[in-house]
Amino acid sequence: MLSTTQLQELIAQAIAALPVYGKPEGLYQPIAYTLEQGGKRLRPMLALMSAQTFGGDPAKALPAAIAIEIFHNFTLLHDDIIDEAPLRRGRETVYKKWNINTAILSGDTMFAIAYGQLCSSETAMLPALMKVFTKTAIEVCEGQQYDIDFETSGDVSIDAYLNMIRLKTAVLLAASLKIGAITANASEADADRIYSFGENLGIAFQLQDDLLDAFGNEEVFGKKTGGDILTNKKTYLYLKALECAAADDRKLLAELYSRRDMEDGEKIGKVLQIFRRADIEKQTEELIMDYFNRAILLLAEINLSEEAKKPLLSLAETMLKRKN
Amino acid sequence: MLSTTQLQELIAQAIAALPVYGKPEGLYQPIAYTLEQGGKRLRPMLALMSAQTFGGDPAKALPAAIAIEIFHNFTLLHDDIIDEAPLRRGRETVYKKWNINTAILSGDTMFAIAYGQLCSSETAMLPALMKVFTKTAIEVCEGQQYDIDFETSGDVSIDAYLNMIRLKTAVLLAASLKIGAITANASEADADRIYSFGENLGIAFQLQDDLLDAFGNEEVFGKKTGGDILTNKKTYLYLKALECAAADDRKLLAELYSRRDMEDGEKIGKVLQIFRRADIEKQTEELIMDYFNRAILLLAEINLSEEAKKPLLSLAETMLKRKN
Numbered sequence: 001m002l003s004t005t006q007l008q009e010l011i012a013q014a015i016a017a018l019p020v021y022g023k024p025e026g027l028y029q030p031i032a033y034t035l036e037q038g039g040k041r042l043r044p045m046l047a048l049m050s051a052q053t054f055g056g057d058p059a060k061a062l063p064a065a066i067a068i069e070i071f072h073n074f075t076l077l078h079d080d081i082i083d084e085a086p087l088r089r090g091r092e093t094v095y096k097k098w099n100i101n102t103a104i105l106s107g108d109t110m111f112a113i114a115y116g117q118l119c120s121s122e123t124a125m126l127p128a129l130m131k132v133f134t135k136t137a138i139e140v141c142e143g144q145q146y147d148i149d150f151e152t153s154g155d156v157s158i159d160a161y162l163n164m165i166r167l168k169t170a171v172l173l174a175a176s177l178k179i180g181a182i183t184a185n186a187s188e189a190d191a192d193r194i195y196s197f198g199e200n201l202g203i204a205f206q207l208q209d210d211l212l213d214a215f216g217n218e219e220v221f222g223k224k225t226g227g228d229i230l231t232n233k234k235t236y237l238y239l240k241a242l243e244c245a246a247a248d249d250r251k252l253l254a255e256l257y258s259r260r261d262m263e264d265g266e267k268i269g270k271v272l273q274i275f276r277r278a279d280i281e282k283q284t285e286e287l288i289m290d291y292f293n294r295a296i297l298l299l300a301e302i303n304l305s306e307e308a309k310k311p312l313l314s315l316a317e318t319m320l321k322r323k324n
Numbered sequence: 325m326l327s328t329t330q331l332q333e334l335i336a337q338a339i340a341a342l343p344v345y346g347k348p349e350g351l352y353q354p355i356a357y358t359l360e361q362g363g364k365r366l367r368p369m370l371a372l373m374s375a376q377t378f379g380g381d382p383a384k385a386l387p388a389a390i391a392i393e394i395f396h397n398f399t400l401l402h403d404d405i406i407d408e409a410p411l412r413r414g415r416e417t418v419y420k421k422w423n424i425n426t427a428i429l430s431g432d433t434m435f436a437i438a439y440g441q442l443c444s445s446e447t448a449m450l451p452a453l454m455k456v457f458t459k460t461a462i463e464v465c466e467g468q469q470y471d472i473d474f475e476t477s478g479d480v481s482i483d484a485y486l487n488m489i490r491l492k493t494a495v496l497l498a499a500s501l502k503i504g505a506i507t508a509n510a511s512e513a514d515a516d517r518i519y520s521f522g523e524n525l526g527i528a529f530q531l532q533d534d535l536l537d538a539f540g541n542e543e544v545f546g547k548k549t550g551g552d553i554l555t556n557k558k559t560y561l562y563l564k565a566l567e568c569a570a571a572d573d574r575k576l577l578a579e580l581y582s583r584r585d586m587e588d589g590e591k592i593g594k595v596l597q598i599f600r601r602a603d604i605e606k607q608t609e610e611l612i613m614d615y616f617n618r619a620i621l622l623l624a625e626i627n628l629s630e631e632a633k634k635p636l637l638s639l640a641e642t643m644l645k646r647k648n
Contacts, residue, residue, distance in 0.1 A: 024469045027465060078429070078432060081428060105465055108402060108465050109465040111432065115439060118454075119455060119458055126450055130443050135440075137436040138436045138440065141433040142347075146348055148350065148429075
């Protein structure tokens with residue numbers, strides 16, 4: 001049984017060994033830059049931990065785990081163009097440091113390199129791995145499109161929002177876990193359970209992110225709070241407040257979200273007051289706990305010892321306790 | 325043995341049946357728009373013909389053939405952003421009709437859908453198909469990057485240019501043929517030969533394209549000639565003229581290619597005069613014939629009856645005789 005640190009080491013080595021230092025440099029340098037940036041490597045970690053949970057060898061899950069990490073970073077690269085984001089993990093985004101065309105083409109190449117990694121999985125498991133990977137890749141694109149659509153849509157339901165974050169964020173975490181299970185020859189039923197565990201955990205994780213963006217402690221959160229409010233992002237907090245705040249507050253909230261001329265602190269302060277009056281923080285925490293508990297129940301249904309499931313359970317708890 | 329028309333019908337039906345009419349519409353409409361546009365469907369046709377040549381069932385090659393066609397159209401979608409091209413096959417390009425973000429994301433989704441199609445190939449052949457498909461996808465991106473690099477590079481060699489068009493255009497034609505061979509259980513040696521046949525044919529095909537852009541008959545060519553000259557594109561014609569034209573002409577050519585303020589007709593006329601004085605048309609035709617003959621020799625080496633190879637040979641001849 002490899003420790004978390006040993007798994008992290010496996011992931012780091014595999015990423016360092018990727019064929020991303022070739023020519024033309026204009027194509028590969030942005031790819032190396034992106035993959036060197038690190039990040040939490042949460043997705044490959046989930047894949048390897050899932051493989052171990054089902055008694056498999058994490059090394060067998062490694063190519064697919066790395067494929068997921070490369071895919072994830074590729075989506076960030078293209079998302080940063082779409083969101084016009086200047087910074088990512090404290091460094092300039094690729095389209096800012098180079099240009100949009102480079103970011104498009106280097107991203108495309110990363111997508112292909114991800115499949116190249118997936119390809120080096122054992123032949124027998126390749127069809128199943130490709131199926132979940134490809135389905136997930138399409139869903140992530142769908143999620144991103146819904147996110148874009150919601151920016152200009154006047155009528156976003158809470159269900160539609162939850163489906164959007166499911167697609168954009170949760171299914172990739174779920175797929176990471178399922179991929180680990182497949183490489184460990186888990187039963188189809190168990191692979192589906194670990195997928196649903198990840199899906200529910202992922203939605204909880206994203207809701208937590210929304211909550212921290214509004215109510216997080218800036219020093220612990222590590223970045224300025226209120227970003228979603230300033231960009232008029234229709235998060236769960238906003239949509240819930242539109243549903244359950246007092247009539248005056250609902251009107252005020254809609255008005256605040258239509259304005260872009262207001263001083264930042266004032267706008268954030270006024271929106272947070274509305275959220276507080278409607279008890280949004282507590283309601284969001286309750287929804288997070290709902291999804292988290294659903295995830296835990298699904299994990300419990302998997303026919304393995306409590307001992308075997310402990311690392312995944314504790315990772316799930318850490319993900320939800322995070323303040324950044 | 326299916327006729328060309330029957331193969332075209334197979335391809336058209338498979339493309340019409342693709343899962344590209346779903347939601348979100350903002351994501352899928354541009355994909356359907358792109359795939360409906362048609363084009364020659366040259367790549368899937370090569371795949372199916374190759375499968376038949378090796379005695380295989382074209383239906384078995386169909387998923388991979390369609391994957392290649394979707395991939396090809398995805399690259400066009402992203403290339404049109406990069407090249408700022410307003411029109412493609414007489415219709416507005418996706419980034420013009422929608423916007424850059426849509427073109428990025430719909431393209432990404434097409435890439436995933438391409439792999440989804442590939443996935444439905446027979447399990448036994450999937451690893452080999454994925455390997456050639458993924459390697460080729462990466463190479464096409466590399467080719468596009470070299471093409472971008474050459475725009476601003478003052479020092480492009482003829483070899484570098486030929487390698488660029490090999491990567492950007494030829495390897496995908498080669499891969500189409502190889503994929504057909506794999507699905508027909510051709511030997512590895514024959515699969516490699518048909519690949520090299522396609523590679524040489526593809527380079528000849530692109531050189532022909534460069535030649536037509538300069539010297540084609542506008543009415544037959546179907547579009548205005550001189551486009552490469554106006555955009556200062558460093559084609560084989562330009563690079564060869566820089567190598568072998570008289571000293572005065574070399575200087576004049578370099579100067580003409582640095583100017584963007586000249587009247588279109590005047591610039592095209594002056595460059596063509598230099599090309600004519602240096603006999604570039606004939607030299608390009610000779611190089612095209614070199615690559616074409618290499619292709620034909622490779623086809624001849626394949627251990628099949630002349631009868632079996634006839635359709636591919638005649639397609640190759642048609643490709644090189646084309647005036648558009």
